[in-house]
Amino acid sequence: MKTAQAGTLESMDCLVTASAAERGKGIFITMEGANIARFRDSILKTAKATLQELGIKDVVLSIQFNGANDVVLKARVEAAARTLMGGEE
Amino acid sequence: MMALRRTMLYLPGNNPNMLMRGHLFKPDGVILDLEDSVSLGEKEAARTLVRETLKNVDFGECEVTVRINGLDTPFWKRDLEEVIPWGIDGIRVPKVETPQDVKLLDEAISEIENKHNLPEGKVQITCLLETALGIWNAYHIATASKRVTAICPGGEDLRADLKTSRSENSEELVSPRRMVVLAAHAAKVDPLDTVFADITDDEGLRRETQWVKQIGYQGKSVIHPNQIPIIHDVFTPTEKEIAQAQKIVQAAKEAAEKGLGAVSVDGKMVDRPVVKRAEYVLQRAGLLEGGE
Numbered sequence: 001m002k003t004a005q006a007g008t009l010e011s012m013d014c015l016v017t018a019s020a021a022e023r024g025k026g027i028f029i030t031m032e033g034a035n036i037a038r039f040r041d042s043i044l045k046t047a048k049a050t051l052q053e054l055g056i057k058d059v060v061l062s063i064q065f066n067g068a069n070d071v072v073l074k075a076r077v078e079a080a081a082r083t084l085m086g087g088e089e
Numbered sequence: 090m091m092a093l094r095r096t097m098l099y100l101p102g103n104n105p106n107m108l109m110r111g112h113l114f115k116p117d118g119v120i121l122d123l124e125d126s127v128s129l130g131e132k133e134a135a136r137t138l139v140r141e142t143l144k145n146v147d148f149g150e151c152e153v154t155v156r157i158n159g160l161d162t163p164f165w166k167r168d169l170e171e172v173i174p175w176g177i178d179g180i181r182v183p184k185v186e187t188p189q190d191v192k193l194l195d196e197a198i199s200e201i202e203n204k205h206n207l208p209e210g211k212v213q214i215t216c217l218l219e220t221a222l223g224i225w226n227a228y229h230i231a232t233a234s235k236r237v238t239a240i241c242p243g244g245e246d247l248r249a250d251l252k253t254s255r256s257e258n259s260e261e262l263v264s265p266r267r268m269v270v271l272a273a274h275a276a277k278v279d280p281l282d283t284v285f286a287d288i289t290d291d292e293g294l295r296r297e298t299q300w301v302k303q304i305g306y307q308g309k310s311v312i313h314p315n316q317i318p319i320i321h322d323v324f325t326p327t328e329k330e331i332a333q334a335q336k337i338v339q340a341a342k343e344a345a346e347k348g349l350g351a352v353s354v355d356g357k358m359v360d361r362p363v364v365k366r367a368e369y370v371l372q373r374a375g376l377l378e379g380g381e
Contacts, residue, residue, distance in 0.1 A: 006134035012106040072105040075141040079134040 006079035007068070014068040018080040019060040026058060027051055033065030046070050050077040059084070092152060093117045093373070094239065094279055094308040095324040096317045099156070101126035102135035108142045114314035118152035123168050124159065124183055132164055136171050143175035154215060156181040160190055166197060173201040179213035179238070184246065186223045188233035191216065195234040210236060215281065219243025220250040224265045227272030239279040241310065242269045244286065255286075259297070270305040279307045288313040298323040326370045334367035338377070341367075 007015040014033070021028065029047055031040065047061060050073075059081060068076065098116035100107045102123045111119050121142065127135040139155060155172045157180055158164035169180070182194055194214060202209045214236040218224050224242060231240050242265045248254060253261045266282065273280035282301040285294045298309055298320050309320050326334070337354050341364040344352040352359045371377035 006137070008103070010104070010106065012109070013104075068105065069109075071109075071141045071145045072138065075138040076134065078141075079137040082137070083133055 002084065004080050004083035006083065007072075007076040009064060009066055012067050012069070012072065014066055014073055014076055015064040016073075016076040016080040017062040017064075018077075018084040019062070020084060021058040021060050023058055027056075027061070028059075029061045029063065031063040031065055033063075034067075036065055039065065042070070043073060046073050047077050050074045051081060054078065054081055054085075056081055056085070093324075093375075094152065094281055096308060096311045096320050097152070097154070097281065098311045098314065098317065099126065099284070102139045103127050103131045105138060105142075108138065109146055111314070112146075112148045112151045114317055116151060116311060116314075116317050117308065118154060118178075119148060120154050120156050120181055120310070121172075122156045123164070124156050132158070136164075136168060140171040140175065143172060143177060152178045154179040154181045154213075156183065156217075159183045160185075160193060169197055169201055173198060173212060174205045174207065177212065179215055181215040181217060183217045184219045184223065184243075185216040185230055186218075186220055187226055188229045191230055191233035191237060195236055198236065212236065213238040215239040215241065217241050217243055218265075218269060219246035221247075224268050227269050228276055231272055231276035231278045237276075237278055239281050239307075240269055240273050240276075241281045242266050242283055244283040247283075266301065266306075267304060270301075274305060280305060282306045282309040284310045284312045285316065286312070288315065291315075291319055294319050295323060324373070326374045330370055331374050331376065334370035334374075335376075337364055337367035338371060 002020040003017055005015060005017050007013050009015050027048060029044060031043055043063060043065065047063065051059060061077065094117050096116040097118040097120050098111055098114065099120045099122050100111040102121055108121060121139045123135055123139060155177055157168035180198065185191060191214065198212050199209055202212065214234065216230050216237060218227055218230065218240055223230065227240055231237050242262065247265060248261060251261060270280040285297050287293060294316055301309065302323055308324060311317055311320065337359055340352045340354045340359065368377055
């Protein structure tokens with residue numbers, strides 16, 4: 001399966017792995033990390049909004065969270081998703 | 090007021106912790122780095138992170154520049170496109186070798202400024218001269234565009250190009266540093282020194298900073314926050330220097346008001362270059378408007 005990653009497991013960061021999903025399957029997001037329950041809703045909101053901005057409707061995201069703020073999370077989701085879509089490098 | 094560039098702190102472009110907190114160490118400037126501190130596989134992630142940081146972080150009084158990837162890579166144009174629209178002060182470009190390199194960069198920046206309805210010419214360029222050819226062409230590079238406001242000699246890349254290696258006192262960089270400082274002042278741009286790589290050697294850093302200041306450098310690139318206070322200490326005028334400079338400037342002012350050409354301070358005649366130097370000390374201390 002085609003995947004792409006962005007980010008690290010360092011503090012204040014997150015590691016986002018984006019995997020291709022079949023057309024029509026929608027967006028599926030899993031996440032793990034310390035205190036993840038506290039941040040789950042906010043992470044989901046940011047990740048979904050970022051994918052929406054990019055026009056991505058079908059993707060699987062795995063987010064390993066280590067204290068990233070919204071700015072970092074958005075950047076990591078975007079970079080992983082863009083790389084997956086093959087637009088870069 | 091002249092912009093101080095005593096310390097320009099490099100922040101690795103793929104490190105959120107440093108990108109978002111670097112300015113809190115109060116350097117005069119931050120350099121968000123997309124080049125050497127970012128591996129090839131992380132270029133896209135770093136570029137996106139740097140862009141989002143620029144959009145969302147208030148860097149306060151810090152001058153904000155972005156070091157893009159070299160003009161010989163496939164990355165530099167995308168780097169520019171992502172960062173120029175977000176209000177940066179300047180671009181730091183590695184391995185500049187010719188005036189043509191600067192012109193190419195100048196045109197690319199103008200194109201992006203126009204596309205985003207930004208005032209043309211606002212984004213400055215700092216050129217890193219990291220090869221013998223770049224050092225040799227320093228003056229022509231510094232005068233190739235009005236955007237160029239600073240030039241810096243390289244460190245390790247330059248040593249490699251000179252087919253030498255690091256010595257204890259960086260003897261191998263003496264001539265390049267002198268050539269760059271001369272070219273910079275001739276071109277009326279800031280000469281900024283390269284980094285001091287040993288982050289544990291405070292005394293070595295102080296010695297090197299004192300030397301580059303003595304030969305005319307205006308500041309130094311920084312790779313660790315702990316280096317900032319040492320460099321600021323060296324580049325900031327002491328109270329004694331400030332008091333003496335104030336005395337000289339005041340005496341010169343009074344002499345001018347009386348229509349006198351010569352000025353005497355503490356029994357010594359003071360001529361125009363000394364007054365100019367005193368004014369410069371006060372500018373560095375933030376006590377006098379002006380400067381280049």
